[in-house]
Amino acid sequence: MPKPSDLLQGTLDLLILRTIARKPLHGWGIAKRIQTLSGDTLSVGQGSLYPALHRLENQGWICADWEESDLGRPAKVYSVTPEGRKQLERELKSWNRLSSAVHLLIQNA
């Protein structure tokens, strides 16, 4: 199976890591938060959110536990592992590089 390498996929990982780096959250919460924080411009489809969460978990960047939640019953709450934080830094860096490159390109084109 090819590694997810396209921009969107990578971006989703980054958004998830960034979102739960502040505070552990369950899937529903992550989806909502990304939507709210982006001013409703970004909507994460469940079709990619859950596979992405499971992939990150399987890669060891995040971990999950069933905890009591604001939803009124136990939910699977995801939090970033120490390695995940480092991964987040790397992804942030590469994202900054990429976005500034794209920015430059658009400006000068």
Added chain:
Amino acid sequence: MRTIRIIKRRVHSLLHRSHADADLQREIEIHIQQLTNEAIAAGMTEAEARAMALREFGPIGQIQEKCRDTRRVSWIQDFVQDLRYGIRMLRQSPAFTAIAVITLALGIGANTAIFSLVDAVLLRSLPYRDPNQLVLMFHVPLDRPDALSALSYRDFTECRAQNGAFSQMAGNAFHDLTLTGAGEPTIVNTADVTPEIFPLLNAKPLLGRTLLPEDGKPGAAAVAVLSENLWRSRFGSNPGLIGQSIALDMRSFTVVGILPASFGYPEFAPHQDVWISVLQDPLFGPLTSKPGVRVMGVIGRLKPGVSLAKAQAEMNTLGARLAKEFPAEDSGLTFRIRPYRQVVVGNLKPALLILLSAVGLLLLIACANIANLLLSKATSRGREMAVRMALGASRARIVWQLLTESALLGLLGGVAGVLLAVWAVSGLQPFLPSEVVQIGSIHVGGPVLVFALLLSLAAALAFGLAPALLATPSNLQTNLKEGGERTGQRGGRHVRSFLAIAEISLAMVLLVAGGLLIRSFALVTSVNPGFDPNNVTEGEVSLPQFQYSTPQQWTAFSKELLARLHAQPGLQDSALAAPLPMDRQGQPSFAFSIVGNPPLPPGNTTTADWATVSPGYFHVMRIPLLRGRFFSEQDSPSNPNAAIISETLARRYFVNQDPIGRQMRFGFPPNGNVAREIVGVVGEVRDVALSQKPGPMMYVPFAQSPLYGGEVVVRSSLSASSVAAAIRQAVHSIDKDLPVTDVRSFRDALGQSISRERFRTFLLGSFSAIALALAAVGVFGVISYSASQRTHEIGIRMALGAQRRDVLHLILGQGAKLALLGLGIGVVLAFLLTRFIASLLYSVSATDPLTFGAVAIVLLGVAVTACYIPARRATRVDPMVALRYQ
């Protein structure tokens, strides 16, 4: 840390799959519940909200499948599941499984059996250190570089002294001696060697020592090295045997060492019991002083880094020098070196590679057949696959599953094939050509099993991949819509037709090869050998050298023996000769000159094969006299030397002359280079092999040129066994200690001489028969499937007025089209490939039009017959039923 976490998770999800799946289910349920709650808050009814949430969430099955895929251990679970599923599928259709496994078993079994031969003959390494440095050396006439002969002892010592390219060189000859004392007298296989052979072959003694250079010098004490087997069986493994003496041909030898059973030379010969210096042998010892007698086999070890070409160049120089220095014996001769391995496996290699290619083709046909079966199955499973893909299974996942099924089938076929091969190898053992048996034990061992396993998997991939790809549609919707029945049908039909065509063309190649060999074999067996082998029995008598040391004694013995045979009723027609036709291995041909002809230019030589025969020989063998007379009792040592030549020699060297009364000069031990008067010309005899055209041949009277033994031949209407008994009795009445060996009917001897041809003809013939059957099954499968798919069409045609005959033609025509295409391709392939078996053919061209034509007709006939059954069935279709048929 991260790694540990990952591993923990994967192990967890592997072991607690249902738990992990339940977690996932719950997680998703919570999400959907939240969506529902939001929708209710927005004012929907609960049912509406739930439906809306489900819609918004998307395809749950697919999402779950994607989440599972991220676990990365899923392949193990998938594999186990696929395996279970595969076993279930195979058990569900036992007929399909049985046909596929039998087909594969035939293909893999044939490959495994042939590979076990290849392994034994070509791959297993020789049991000597650096075997690639080992070469054998031969003396050959300049004009006949393939007439390999042994060296004289003097020439061997000359070669040994010349040591530019060789680190070591050793001579050897083989002789049977009688071991007496300590129990019954027995014949022991004795190797007469020069001591260099032990370091050359890196032979280490089990006990004591091997022969030292001093033991090989003239006048040294007689010492012997025994084999471990002889030491154990005859001397009870007594370590005190070293230093004691044993008697060989009534002469005392001191035992100096024991060689381990693992050592033997040549490694394919019947194992040697005793090793002595060649100078100590009662027969060969005295012959070493005769420079014209070539009895030494010579093995050399090339210095590291010395090429064969360089060594050969050096030997050419030496050969030229010896020819100049010793013109009497060596003029017209040169040396030829050949790699040891090449001599051992020699002419087996091309035949084995051809057999291996043939079974390869057979397996391809088998794979094509199974691919066809799988395609039919896959088509009917198309809807199942489409549904599974709709539920979230990826295409790769389903292809994997189908390939797992194929692999399972392949392994089943492989196991059955190996069993078949084990059975075939043990069953074929008695029919193996003798040189194959000698080279090494043929068994289905480790490397062969690995080969069979890899072959099974490769075959599984070969027959499984295309059906798997075709069964998994790339466009889901059309498939679901069309009800899946027609999945991959268009592509499938092409692939099926292609497979049938490929099968026919491959079968054509195999059948042509088999046909050519069969035709060639028929020609060889029906060739006139120049004599009549029926009702002739032969037996070999060899005289021990100590009791019978002079040529006079040899002559006297032969006279006495023949007199006793002639005295018995029914055995009057008997004679003595050496060597007999087909028994000429390693016998050197002699250079000869014709008295009265101008001398040949230097470097040129004329050579001929020879035999020494008693007067009755030509009559016993029914060799016709063309001119002059046969030998008679008058051709005795006291009368002028006589010779009889073959028609070929007469025609080639006495052009437009009468050879009778002329003299020719050639050496024959023991009476040297003497002139002999030609008294007769006889018909030519195939004396080397049935498939070899007779060369020039000369005969001398046994009484004038006796040997220390010979072959008794008796033509009699009595049974072969009573003749054999009579020969034994006659020999034993003269000397009760003389062994008579190799007693058999001449027919059997002839049969043995063509055992190699018979073996490969039998094998290739069987392979092509299997190929024909498989191709017929393949064509039948394709046509009957296609006919059943066209039931609807046929119904319409019949409703519109088509007759049964038209339908028959329609289906048969489709089959014939495939068959003709296959035949066309097959003829071209066969035309390109049969040249590789040209060297195995006797007087048949590799592109023999008769064979090609006959094979094409047979194949076409079989293919059309295979189509006839489904075609008949199609004509019986009731138009009303067919029209309703979907």
